[in-house]
Amino acid sequence: MKLPSPDKHIKYVFLYPSIIFLLVLGIFPTIYTLFISFHSYQLGREMVFIGAENFREVLLDSRFWNALQITTIIAVTALTVELLFGFAMALILNRDIRGVRFFFWIFLLPMVASPIAVSYIWHLLYSELFGPLNDILRILGLRPVAWLSNEQIAPISIVTVDVWQWTPFVILVLYAALQSLPKEPYEAAQIDGASRTQIFMHITLPLLGPALTIVFFLRLVEVFKIFDVVYGLTGGGPGISTQSITYYTYDVSMKWFSLGYGSALSYFILIIILAITIPLSRVIKLG
Amino acid sequence: MKRKIENVAVWCVLLTTAVYFLFPVYWLITTAIKQTKDIFTTTYVPFIQFQPDFSNLSLLIEVFRLGSPLANSFIIATSTALLAVSIGSLAAYSLARFEFKGPLKNKDISFWFLSQRMFPGIVLAIPFFIMMKNLGLLDTHLSVIMAHLSFTLPFAVLIMRSFFLEVPRELEDSAAVDGCSRIQTFLRIALPISAPGIVSTAILSFILSWNDFLFATILTLSNSQTMPVAISAGVTPVGVMYWVIAVRAFAAILPPWLLALAIQRYIVRGLTFGAVKG
Numbered sequence: 001m002k003l004p005s006p007d008k009h010i011k012y013v014f015l016y017p018s019i020i021f022l023l024v025l026g027i028f029p030t031i032y033t034l035f036i037s038f039h040s041y042q043l044g045r046e047m048v049f050i051g052a053e054n055f056r057e058v059l060l061d062s063r064f065w066n067a068l069q070i071t072t073i074i075a076v077t078a079l080t081v082e083l084l085f086g087f088a089m090a091l092i093l094n095r096d097i098r099g100v101r102f103f104f105w106i107f108l109l110p111m112v113a114s115p116i117a118v119s120y121i122w123h124l125l126y127s128e129l130f131g132p133l134n135d136i137l138r139i140l141g142l143r144p145v146a147w148l149s150n151e152q153i154a155p156i157s158i159v160t161v162d163v164w165q166w167t168p169f170v171i172l173v174l175y176a177a178l179q180s181l182p183k184e185p186y187e188a189a190q191i192d193g194a195s196r197t198q199i200f201m202h203i204t205l206p207l208l209g210p211a212l213t214i215v216f217f218l219r220l221v222e223v224f225k226i227f228d229v230v231y232g233l234t235g236g237g238p239g240i241s242t243q244s245i246t247y248y249t250y251d252v253s254m255k256w257f258s259l260g261y262g263s264a265l266s267y268f269i270l271i272i273i274l275a276i277t278i279p280l281s282r283v284i285k286l287g
Numbered sequence: 288m289k290r291k292i293e294n295v296a297v298w299c300v301l302l303t304t305a306v307y308f309l310f311p312v313y314w315l316i317t318t319a320i321k322q323t324k325d326i327f328t329t330t331y332v333p334f335i336q337f338q339p340d341f342s343n344l345s346l347l348i349e350v351f352r353l354g355s356p357l358a359n360s361f362i363i364a365t366s367t368a369l370l371a372v373s374i375g376s377l378a379a380y381s382l383a384r385f386e387f388k389g390p391l392k393n394k395d396i397s398f399w400f401l402s403q404r405m406f407p408g409i410v411l412a413i414p415f416f417i418m419m420k421n422l423g424l425l426d427t428h429l430s431v432i433m434a435h436l437s438f439t440l441p442f443a444v445l446i447m448r449s450f451f452l453e454v455p456r457e458l459e460d461s462a463a464v465d466g467c468s469r470i471q472t473f474l475r476i477a478l479p480i481s482a483p484g485i486v487s488t489a490i491l492s493f494i495l496s497w498n499d500f501l502f503a504t505i506l507t508l509s510n511s512q513t514m515p516v517a518i519s520a521g522v523t524p525v526g527v528m529y530w531v532i533a534v535r536a537f538a539a540i541l542p543p544w545l546l547a548l549a550i551q552r553y554i555v556r557g558l559t560f561g562a563v564k565g
Binding site for chain 1: 301393
């Protein structure tokens with residue numbers, strides 16, 4: 001039943017405050033960034049218009065491609081582990097009714113903790129001399145690992161922190177989805193004598209499609225923006241072996257103060273993120 | 288018999304997983320109560336392997352001292368949450384109940400909010416830094432609150448929209464029949480019914496603001512320094528002050544966890560923008 005609308009314009013009164021705030025806080029700064037990116041701007045000096053020179057430089061910048069490669073590797077690895085591990089845990093929790101509450105409490109902590117705090121916690125764990133991880137390895141008779149000072153291992157350390165922090169998110173979402181699945185298909189399948197594998201492949205998996213997709217894209221967007229963990233755990237190092245694209249942009253803008261170049265870099269990141277947001281919007285049902 | 292083995296295996300997995308997620312926190316707590324000399328030894332059990340020193344925890348009292356990072360985080364996060372929810376609830380309601388017929392339809396406007404939420408902060412950080420510098424607002428609470436609103440406001444709009452969609456239309460219709468204006472219907476029907484959702488949104492916005500590091504580190508120095516930044520300040524050129532980091536990190540992760548426990552029924556809904564019902 002359609003509501004009578006004596007005040008047709010009231011909907012704008014509701015909507016516009018938020019729009020105005022976000023125009024000032026979101027759109028205007030974004031346009032300003034674009035404006036700066038067409039200039040050479042060292043903080044404290046004059047802005048010099050240089051056209052698309054910054055963007056050209058980004059495409060030729062080996063450090064940028066290095067950062068992009070590292071971010072992609074971290075993203076793919078972390079996402080795979082989180083989804084597999086998280087899905088498995090969600091399935092396990094789905095059958096065990098008793099301990100679920102306890103696990104919920106445990107899982108909430110990593111998820112809502114400040115990523116920078118988490119990175120420093122793991123910094124303590126990864127400490128090569130005093131950290132418990134290497135200590136346990138020594139007790140087991142194995143050689144200690146250079147978690148943070150080895151160029152090949154450092155990215156894996158970053159992935160591990162991301163996995164520790166965000167697998168609980170995957171678990172909780174998939175568990176909630178599993179709990180809300182309808183019972184009828186399962187009952188029908190049992191009557192028909194389907195095996196557990198068949199039930200999983202043909203009922204559970206398809207029904208979980210939407211939830212899996214949402215979790216996948218939400219995590220993908222966030223992991224591509226990874227910054228706090230890199231800052232706190234490795235500072236982009238050793239060398240530049242763990243520099244994510246956001247960290248590299250931060251380095252350029254806030255340590256070297258090349259704001260024009262940093263702006264151009266951030267636009268590349270923006271394009272990547274927007275590209276991922278589009279499929280995400282399909283799954284969330286914004287209609 | 289096969290069932291038994293399965294159950295044991297399941298319990299092993301669950302236990303291992305619990306240890307995996309809990310051990311870092313346990314290590315954090317033990318580091319926070321270790322005396323300075325013990326920090327550089329790898330010991331696990333308090334009272335047996337080392338004598339704890341609880342005096343470091345007095346750092347936690349600093350929340351009552353205005354100007355401390357803990358107090359700053361509280362002020363900024365609370366303000367952000369309140370602003371995001373009060374301004375955003377209006378927009379959320381409009382997207383849920385009204386029809387926008389212009390060039391941008393409801394779903395386009397919602398998509399725009401989603402893209403704002405997902406925005407890489409670094410794109411906004413540079414202009415924010417310049418703007419706040421020119422306005423003389425660097426190192427103030429206001430600048431950080433505004434920066435945080437850039438992602439908490441769209442977040443709040445999207446979540447509350449899904450909660451408002453669940454309010455039974457019949458209630459709103461009968462209110463309209465009784466002569467309520469749109470605003471009254473919003474205030475007297477929609478808001479009270481979705482109160483748990485609104486509270487959850489406020490708490491999630493609080494957590495998002497509390498945990499932010501990128502904007503906080505760029506926009507603050509000493510006056511409005513937040514917890515995340517204060518933790519990283521434990522890494523000095525002279526050395527790493529492990530106990531400061533440990534206590535601060537513990538203080539930083541405790542409030543969000545307690546708050547999340549309070550709204551755990553709505554957390555999944557909140558974090559998936561209503562797409563997955565918790």
